[in-house]
Amino acid sequence: MTAVRRLSYLAIFAALGVFCALASFGRAQEKPDAQKLPFTPPPLTAMPGGAFGDAVKHGENIFRHTTIYASGAIGNKLNCSNCHLGGGTLANSGPLWAAYTAYPAYRAKNEEVNDYVMRLQDCFRFSENGKILPADSPIIVAVEAYSYWLATGAPTGAALAGRGYPKLPAPPAPPDYARGAAVFKAQCALCHGADGAGQYTRGETVFPALWGKASYNWGAGMSNLNVLAAFAKANMPLGGVGMLSVQQAWDVAQYIDSHERPQDPRFTGSTAETRKKFHDTKFSMYGATVNGIVLGAPRQ
Amino acid sequence: MVWLAIFGAPAFAAPPDVASCSSCHGADGMGNMSAGFPALAGLPAPYLEAQLTNFRTGMRANPIMGGIAAHLTTAQILSIAAYYAALPVPQKPEPAPLPHGPGTALALDGDWNHTPAGVPPCDSCHGPFGLGVGETFPRLAGQPKAYIAAQLADWQTGRRKGGPLGLMGHVGGKLTAAQIDAVAAYYAALSPNPPRLPKPGASG
Numbered sequence: 001m002t003a004v005r006r007l008s009y010l011a012i013f014a015a016l017g018v019f020c021a022l023a024s025f026g027r028a029q030e031k032p033d034a035q036k037l038p039f040t041p042p043p044l045t046a047m048p049g050g051a052f053g054d055a056v057k058h059g060e061n062i063f064r065h066t067t068i069y070a071s072g073a074i075g076n077k078l079n080c081s082n083c084h085l086g087g088g089t090l091a092n093s094g095p096l097w098a099a100y101t102a103y104p105a106y107r108a109k110n111e112e113v114n115d116y117v118m119r120l121q122d123c124f125r126f127s128e129n130g131k132i133l134p135a136d137s138p139i140i141v142a143v144e145a146y147s148y149w150l151a152t153g154a155p156t157g158a159a160l161a162g163r164g165y166p167k168l169p170a171p172p173a174p175p176d177y178a179r180g181a182a183v184f185k186a187q188c189a190l191c192h193g194a195d196g197a198g199q200y201t202r203g204e205t206v207f208p209a210l211w212g213k214a215s216y217n218w219g220a221g222m223s224n225l226n227v228l229a230a231f232a233k234a235n236m237p238l239g240g241v242g243m244l245s246v247q248q249a250w251d252v253a254q255y256i257d258s259h260e261r262p263q264d265p266r267f268t269g270s271t272a273e274t275r276k277k278f279h280d281t282k283f284s285m286y287g288a289t290v291n292g293i294v295l296g297a298p299r300q
Numbered sequence: 301m302v303w304l305a306i307f308g309a310p311a312f313a314a315p316p317d318v319a320s321c322s323s324c325h326g327a328d329g330m331g332n333m334s335a336g337f338p339a340l341a342g343l344p345a346p347y348l349e350a351q352l353t354n355f356r357t358g359m360r361a362n363p364i365m366g367g368i369a370a371h372l373t374t375a376q377i378l379s380i381a382a383y384y385a386a387l388p389v390p391q392k393p394e395p396a397p398l399p400h401g402p403g404t405a406l407a408l409d410g411d412w413n414h415t416p417a418g419v420p421p422c423d424s425c426h427g428p429f430g431l432g433v434g435e436t437f438p439r440l441a442g443q444p445k446a447y448i449a450a451q452l453a454d455w456q457t458g459r460r461k462g463g464p465l466g467l468m469g470h471v472g473g474k475l476t477a478a479q480i481d482a483v484a485a486y487y488a489a490l491s492p493n494p495p496r497l498p499k500p501g502a503s504g
Binding site: 040044057060061064065068069085086087089090091092093187190191193199200201202204206207234235237238239240241242243 | 409410412414415416417418419420424425427428431432433434437464465466467468470471497499500501
């Protein structure tokens with residue numbers, strides 16, 4: 001089914017590809033949030049009953065407690081809600097209601113038009129370092145149901161304020177590993193641990209791992225400095241948003257993404273080739289040499 | 301006495317400094333629910349050290365504890381903290397059904413008001429069922445309601461200051477009196493050491 005869908009879109013790529021790629025890159029710059037449509041999702045207390053309501057609730061449980069409700073599908077210890085605060089309900093924290101209404105759309109990441117299910121599949125494959133779930137798997141259907149319900153009343157084809165993370169201005173000075181290390185030690189290690197491995201109570205994730213085997217892999221959006229810095233500026237620390245300056249957000253992103261993490265599942269066998277194919281931007285540390293280690297190189 | 305028999309006396313031999321602590325915090329370190337004195341048993345030693353130090357410096361303003369801590373040496377603080385951190389927390393199942401209401405909602409879902417700058421769920425830093433996390437984030441589960449409520453009020457008024465990154469000052473300041481009352485009741489009703497954790501989310 002996925003192959004058919006992909007084939008059907010091939011024809012229009014030639015005409016629309018360049019335009020869409022530009023539109024995608026420039027999306028956050030198109031117009032300021034004030035000119036986009038505001039949207040408020042329904043309160044969780046309004047969740048419906050019945051079979052559909054059960055799916056929505058299951059989707060919420062998967063989203064908030066991924067390591068428990070989707071343990072067989074993921075390869076790390078992250079919950080979706082670690083990067084989408086408030087269970088995917090909050091503006092400027094990757095809200096599901098804005099994502100749901102933004103697809104199908106062209107994605108430069110895979111140079112295809114993706115529907116929302118394909119987008120969710122990528123979340124599990126990269127950010128959760130997991131499997132490529134079938135489009136009709138109960139997990140995907142439940143998270144889709146939860147997203148759809150959160151988007152109740154939202155228009156399609158309109159830019160919603162608060163989608164993704166607010167685009168961060170360029171840093172005054174180039175992002176710096178040493179400055180980032182100092183920021184991390186002072187403001188992040190408290191929760192995420194000096195080793196970036198996160199913290200757990202009775203095996204349950206409380207603070208997510210920012211690098212290492214329990215974290216997102218090199219194919220995840222967060223492995224791009226611009227995404228991580230934008231997230232951190234608008235969302236961290238919990239209860240103290242605003243503590244990080246723009247420069248600090250870029251610096252600490254540089255530091256965090258200068259550590260090893262699970263391999264990009266699209267790895268071709270060569271780190272240099274994989275970088276060229278999937279990570280050829282100034283925002284990716286993949287393939288860079290940091291502290292004598294080539295990031296993304298296979299380990300023995 | 302059972303613990304002495306199982307683990308041998310030395311591990312739990314009380315240093316002389318804790319004699320004055322146990323009159324309020326209990327010989328077992330589990331506090332006094334009706335009087336509102338918090339349990340200290342099983343709390344992380346670095347957290348307990350920081351609290352005694354803060355009582356001594358006035359970062360935590362409390363007439364009783366301030367007076368006691370003023371006379372403690374750093375060595376005594378370390379010894380007391382290590383003693384209580386090592387005390388066992390009695391096992392007790394979580395209540396069934398689990399508490400349900402506005403306190404539960406604040407603990408599990410927060411009060412974000414649609415923005416990441418809102419109030420995050422208490423559990424997001426104090427751990428599942430308020431059991432605490434690591435060396436810095438204390439257990440709230442099973443603490444006296446009056447104690448939890450008083451601490452949140454103290455964060456609001458500045459009688460309790462500092463803490464890691466000043467986070468509780470930020471968070472506590474945003475809570476209403478009704479939220480404080482509800483969330484204090486929620487955590488007071490939970491077990492400080494459940495043998496197993498209920499599956500999250502299921503209680504709706």
